[in-house]
Amino acid sequence: MNREFNKEEQTENRPNEKYPYSVAVCFRGAGKPYSFGTYHTDLQKDDWVVVETAQGDEMGQIVAEPLNIEMYGLPMPTKPIMRKATQRDHEDYQENLEEEKAAFRICCDEITELKLDMHLLSAQYTLSHDKILFVYIAEQRVDFRELLKRLGTALRCRIELRQIGERDKAKMVGGIGMCGMECCCTRFKNHFDVISINMAKNQLLALNI
Template structure:
C-alpha cells in the first residue's frame, strides 16, 4: 500500500531523521496539544484510539499530544524514513505537569519581557512554552533585524535555571500562533487547519478578477491572504477560452469593450462611452465568433 501525497508530506514533516525499514509496529497520527499541527509517529501499541492522549518524542523534547487517527500497520506502507516514537500513553501526572507548565510559561514570558526591556533589544515576544518534562523553555519572538541575545540568554539562564531556546519566526507564523478572525468572519485558516504555508502571489488575485487592493487582499500577517490559493486552480480551468478583458466587439451597431467577466455566473459587463450592458458569456462568445466569420 502506497502513502498518499499528503501522508508522505506529513511523514516527512514528522521530525524524522535517518533512513530505516520497520519489520513491525504501527503508524499513528497525533496532534500536539499546544498547537494544531499533526504528525505521524511510530508506536508498538495498536490499542491506541482517537482522542487518547500520549507522550511523544520530538526534536524539542517530550510533548503531550492527542491521537487523531487509529494506528495503521506499518508494513502496509512504503516507508524509508525513521519516525520519532510515541513514548507512552499520557498519565494523570503528565496532564497535571502540562497544566503546571502553562503557568510556568506565563511566568517565563514575563521574566523574558522584563529582560528584553532592560537590555533594550529590538524584538517582540510572542509566546513561551515548556517541554513536558520542563527541561527546556522555548521563547518565540519576531524581529525586523538580527538580534544579539547573548546577554539575554545569560540573564534568562540565571533566572529560569533550565535550557533555553530562542526561536525567531516570521509574520505568518506569528498569526498562526496568535490567531484571530479573518475577513470572512471565521477563525484564521493558519491557526485552525493549515499545516504549511503555500506560496501566494498577486497573479492569483489577477487570475480571479479581484480588485488589486493590497489592503483588502492582505491578512493579519500583512502578507497576501492564503485563501487566494484555494480556488486558483478552478479559476484557471474556468478561464480557459474566455475573451480578454479590454477586447472590443460590435453589439447593436455600437462598439463595446469587455470591462469584466464573472466566471462563476457567466455574466460579462460591456462598456461604451454612452452605455453599459450585461450579457451572458455564451452570447459574447457568439458575437466574437460571428465577427471572426464575418
C-alpha cells in the same frame, strides 16, 4: 517536583526501527498532526501520549485511530510513542502551564530592560521541564546573547529563542481575513507557500508596510 520518569515505561528509539502502526498526534499550539510509530495496539483517538521529539519529551493527543503502516503503505515514522500519559505526566503538564506564565513575564521584562526590538509570543516548557522555547517576531535580526544569559540564570534550564514570520504568528494567535472568515493559516494550512506580489495585489494588501 519529581521530574524523573520510569525508564522501563519508555520505548527506546533504536535506529532503523520498523513500527507496525503509525499514530497522528497533535500538540498544543500546533494544528498540524505529526506521525509517531508504535507497537501498542491499545491506543485510541483522544488518548494522551508522551512522545519523543527533536525538542525533547512532549505530551500530545492522538487525533485519529492508529493505522497499519504496511496495509496503507504509510511512510515509516522516525520517532516513537514512548507511553500513554500517566497521572504524573498530566500533573507535570499542568505545572508547566503555570510556570510558563511566570517565564513569559520574566522574558518580557528582560526584553524591555535590554531594549530589544522583538515581540514575544509564547513560552513553552518541554514535559521534563529541562528546556523552554520562547517564540517571537521581529522586523530585523536580534542580538539576544545577553538575553540568553539572563534567562539561563533566572530559569535554570536550556533556553531556545525562535523567530517566526507573520503567517506563523497568525496561525498561533488567530485572526479574521478580508473575506470575513477565520484566517486559512489558523483553520487548516500547515505549509506556507511563497506569496508573490500579484497574490498580494489580488487580495488588496498594502505592499509598502
